[in-house]
Amino acid sequence: MVAAQAGDGQAQARLLTLLAGRLRGFFAKRLSGRAEDVEDLVQEALLAIHVKRATYDPRFDFTPWAYAIARYKLIDHFRRTGGRINVALDDAGELLATENPEEGAVRRDVASLLARLPPRQRALMRDVKLEGYSVEEAAGRAGMSATAVKVSVHRSMKRLMKEVDDEDL
Amino acid sequence: MKTSELIAALAATDAAPVRPATAASRLAPAALVGALVAAGVLALCLGFQPLTGAAHASWFWMKAGYSLAAALAGLLLLVRLARPGARPGWAGVAIGVAAFALIWMMAMHGAMRAGADRQAALWLGSSWRMCPWRILALAAPIYLAVVLVLRRLAPTRLVLAGATAGLLAGGLAAAVYGLYCQESAAPFVAVWYSLGIAASALVGAMLGPRLLRW
Numbered sequence: 091m092v093a094a095q096a097g098d099g100q101a102q103a104r105l106l107t108l109l110a111g112r113l114r115g116f117f118a119k120r121l122s123g124r125a126e127d128v129e130d131l132v133q134e135a136l137l138a139i140h141v142k143r144a145t146y147d148p149r150f151d152f153t154p155w156a157y158a159i160a161r162y163k164l165i166d167h168f169r170r171t172g173g174r175i176n177v178a179l180d181d182a183g184e185l186l187a188t189e190n191p192e193e194g195a196v197r198r199d200v201a202s203l204l205a206r207l208p209p210r211q212r213a214l215m216r217d218v219k220l221e222g223y224s225v226e227e228a229a230g231r232a233g234m235s236a237t238a239v240k241v242s243v244h245r246s247m248k249r250l251m252k253e254v255d256d257e258d259l
Numbered sequence: 260m261k262t263s264e265l266i267a268a269l270a271a272t273d274a275a276p277v278r279p280a281t282a283a284s285r286l287a288p289a290a291l292v293g294a295l296v297a298a299g300v301l302a303l304c305l306g307f308q309p310l311t312g313a314a315h316a317s318w319f320w321m322k323a324g325y326s327l328a329a330a331l332a333g334l335l336l337l338v339r340l341a342r343p344g345a346r347p348g349w350a351g352v353a354i355g356v357a358a359f360a361l362i363w364m365m366a367m368h369g370a371m372r373a374g375a376d377r378q379a380a381l382w383l384g385s386s387w388r389m390c391p392w393r394i395l396a397l398a399a400p401i402y403l404a405v406v407l408v409l410r411r412l413a414p415t416r417l418v419l420a421g422a423t424a425g426l427l428a429g430g431l432a433a434a435v436y437g438l439y440c441q442e443s444a445a446p447f448v449a450v451w452y453s454l455g456i457a458a459s460a461l462v463g464a465m466l467g468p469r470l471l472r473w
Contacts, residue, residue: 095276095277096276097276097277099270099271100270102269102270103266103267103269103270103271106266106269106270107263107266110262110263110266129262132262133262133265136262136265136266136269137265137269138413138473140269142343142412142413142473143277144277145282145341145342145343145412145413146342147342150342150344150345151344153344154343154344154345155342155343155344156343156344157344158343158344158415159343159344159413159415161415162343162413162415166472
């Protein structure tokens with residue numbers, strides 16, 4: 091962002107591309123799957139982030155700044171569509187929350203990462219790493235041996251870590 | 260339009276360098292310009308009181324101090340509100356509350372020392388009917404100048420940002436009005452100056468969502 095503020099178009103493009111993915115998740119989660127609306131909002135938020143880039147103060151964290159703009163655009167969207175959207179009561183708090191944007195992004199990232207695994211590995215990963223089943227329980231649920239589960243989970247972890255590393259480079 | 264195309268277009272055609280805007284560096288000059296306009300309006304409509312004498316009077320500085328403290332509180336809060344994702348600044352709230360408490364302590368102190376026959380003069384002065392309205396009117400050019408700058412920043416809570424801009428404008432307007440107003444009693448200031456400033460903040464809050472949307 092600092093490079094983008096200095097007028098580096100390439101850095102700006104990289105930043106916006108990265109943000110586009112995060113924002114897509116952020117909006118998708120809160121709009122319960124109207125794809126065009128999500129994409130519209132992603133573009134609106136990116137545009138706003140670009141136009142308002144001077145208001146980012148490099149002395150502070152970037153993420154709260156970007157998500158505050160995204161949240162502002164989301165609320166603006168709800169206001170324009172006139173409350174026709176039902177926000178589940180569980181999610182209503184998040185609209186009002188001022189300061190926990192990352193959590194949703196993290197959850198979303200985990201889901202999108204898991205989606206890259208073949209179905210069987212994905213189910214095992216979810217059971218063992220997210221749902222908190224023991225290896226033996228997961229083995230029972232999947233009808234596999236405990237050793238096979240261990241190997242599968244280990245391979246999944248390795249693969250995901252490699253993919254995340256590759257993306258961050 | 261695809262999102263990737265949008266990104267490419269933005270980065271290619273419109274990536275001019277920008278200076279990170281510390282909101283204070285843009286809001287304070289705007290507020291000052293507005294205050295000068297307000298002072299000009301005041302000079303044209305009502306004129307100033309003889310300032311050489313007033314500058315020696317403690318009541319003149321009491322009014323100026325209270326008004327400017329309110330303006331400072333507004334400015335400090337507004338600086339935070341103009342930047343997305345910033346936490347609210349407690350310094351602004353503290354200054355505002357302290358100034359309000361102090362002026363009311365002075366008011367109660369002054370009123371208790373005075374006899375019953377002087378209470379009306381202390382609390383109402385001779386211009387209580389006009390005072391809040393004049394402050395509100397003088398706040399208008401300041402509010403306008405601040406809002407123009409604020410629109411180019413990025414406030415995400417529009418009602419709050421509008422109210423705070425109104426507080427800043429009201430405080431400065433009250434300070435400007437002090438150049439004319441010859442009321443010298445703390446109770447008068449505590450009630451009617453506060454009312455004018457509060458009215459400015461209220462109007463600011465109501466206009467905020469309309470004027471500040473982006």
